[in-house]
Amino acid sequence: MIIAIDGPAASGKGTLGKKLAAHYGLRHLDTGLIYRAVAKALLDDGRPADDKTAAVAAAAALDPARFEPAALKAQAVGEVASVVSAIPELRAALVAFQRDFAATPPGAVLDGRDIGTVICPDADVKIFVTASPEVRAHRRALEFAASGAPMDEAAVLADIRKRDERDMGRAAAPLKQAADAHLLDTTNMDISTAIRAAIDIVEASR
């Protein structure tokens, strides 16, 4: 089974992906981490976010087994990730790895922006997770605070709006709901309600 989860920044898709994978005994790939790892490599090397050649080279050198989510989740890394991820050559260089991951038994849950539309158009189940920008900013601000790097919630909201615009407005694999994806709006749901709703969607699609 392949489950594709897409949605905007801080919609809860990562948490849902992890929980669904555990529930169904599938592997899980947070594809945002891949773009974040490329962004971090550029930042570490002092390269600009639109350096196509450096981005593709960084992608070729990635070792997803050694990703450190804590370092990759920083706000500055997400910001650069949302810029580098608009480079078509970079996206093309990352397709095979993601498809191979999805196709490896026993199957997988992948979450990102273009899983249901580009990476796994034939996924068994597609879920498009959203929540209002304000609720997403609030959740993200709580995460930053819990990680010891608190950020002003208004600044987080501004960043989320900017990223939404960039992710939905780019020409290469923009964020959008696949025609056959189920919409899950978690604005008024706590995490356990959202997980229950996601499992219900999977069960109804099997």
Ligand code: C5P
């Ligand atoms: O989901 P996350 O916030 O970690 O993703 C960071 C950035 O990587 C996003 O803003 C988006 O621009 C990019 N991304 C993407 N395609 C994916 C996953 C993430 O373009 N499948």
